[in-house]
Amino acid sequence: MNLNDKKVLITGGSSGIGRAIVDALYQSGTRSFAVAGRDEAKLNQLAKDYPEASFLYLHGNVGNPTDVMAFIKKVDQEWAGLDILINNAGVVSAGPLEDISDEDIIAQIDINLTGLILLTKHALPLLKKSTEAAIINVSSGLGVIGLPFYATYAAAKAGTVNFSEALRRELRDFPIHVMTVYPTATDTPMMKTANTSNMDTPEAVAESTIRGLLAGEIDVFRGGTQMLENRKLNFEHPLEYDEKVKGMYWAMKERASKHRSM
Numbered sequence: 001m002n003l004n005d006k007k008v009l010i011t012g013g014s015s016g017i018g019r020a021i022v023d024a025l026y027q028s029g030t031r032s033f034a035v036a037g038r039d040e041a042k043l044n045q046l047a048k049d050y051p052e053a054s055f056l057y058l059h060g061n062v063g064n065p066t067d068v069m070a071f072i073k074k075v076d077q078e079w080a081g082l083d084i085l086i087n088n089a090g091v092v093s094a095g096p097l098e099d100i101s102d103e104d105i106i107a108q109i110d111i112n113l114t115g116l117i118l119l120t121k122h123a124l125p126l127l128k129k130s131t132e133a134a135i136i137n138v139s140s141g142l143g144v145i146g147l148p149f150y151a152t153y154a155a156a157k158a159g160t161v162n163f164s165e166a167l168r169r170e171l172r173d174f175p176i177h178v179m180t181v182y183p184t185a186t187d188t189p190m191m192k193t194a195n196t197s198n199m200d201t202p203e204a205v206a207e208s209t210i211r212g213l214l215a216g217e218i219d220v221f222r223g224g225t226q227m228l229e230n231r232k233l234n235f236e237h238p239l240e241y242d243e244k245v246k247g248m249y250w251a252m253k254e255r256a257s258k259h260r261s262m
């Protein structure tokens, strides 16, 4: 895939992993970005930091269907097409399930999953005009291994995984590649309240994402061999993995109790 001439719509491209993906694409020659986000100031900063690129700012909430339709309308009006959709925007509200507000539960599903599906649905007519298109969905390691105190987040991220897989098969007759990215703990604003160390960098996640896209990968996992072993154990022997999780239960409870980025 040649990234130079591509028109890219990315949600959450103003911060963290999304911002690093914008940077990596820019370094690869991409110059046309549509970036969705709620904070206008963060969006406006992009044009200052990348003066040679052109930005469409899609100001709004990806969890709100009206905003999603407005994003697509703007992209259609300005570009009349789209090559790459990157569903990256995400939020988290962790802790014991009974302690999480109903509002946070609903918003995690709306933003992390329903909004992603709606945006993809309405972007498809634009993507189908492209001769070389891609949809990149940012899930999480928690989308394949459910961990305590992240049940709602994990549900949304697991939903993203199967959505990607089903859509990839549905779109077999179109030149639209579908890829899922599984970051592990990554040092971004989302993790400020998580009290975690030894995190991945957003630049490394972005670099793997672009490499995976260019190589036609369908899944891009972060976390190295440890993650691979964990996935295998959890898939083949989930009860053994339960035992492993018991050892980190209290540390995870402590860590999750303040982890909120909504």
Ligand SMILES: NC(=O)c1ccc[n+]([C@@H]2O[C@H](COP(=O)([O-])OP(=O)(O)OC[C@H]3O[C@@H](n4cnc5c(N)ncnc54)[C@H](OP(=O)(O)O)[C@@H]3O)[C@@H](O)[C@H]2O)c1
Pocket (backbone or CB within 6 Å): 011, 012, 013, 014, 015, 016, 017, 018, 036, 037, 038, 039, 040, 042, 060, 061, 062, 063, 088, 089, 090, 091, 111, 138, 139, 140, 141, 182, 183, 184, 185, 186, 187, 188, 189, 190, 191, 261, 262
């Ligand atoms: N960091 C990690 O450890 C980690 C691990 C696994 C997976 N992930 C996933 O990676 C993705 C990026 O996360 P990050 O760590 O880079 O987080 P981040 O730094 O907090 O960035 C999240 C981005 O999403 C945007 N966003 C959030 N809610 C939105 C909404 N309702 N509508 C539109 N835009 C919205 C934010 O912009 P506004 O606030 O301006 O709306 C921001 O640009 C997420 O899907 C996350 O779940 C992260």
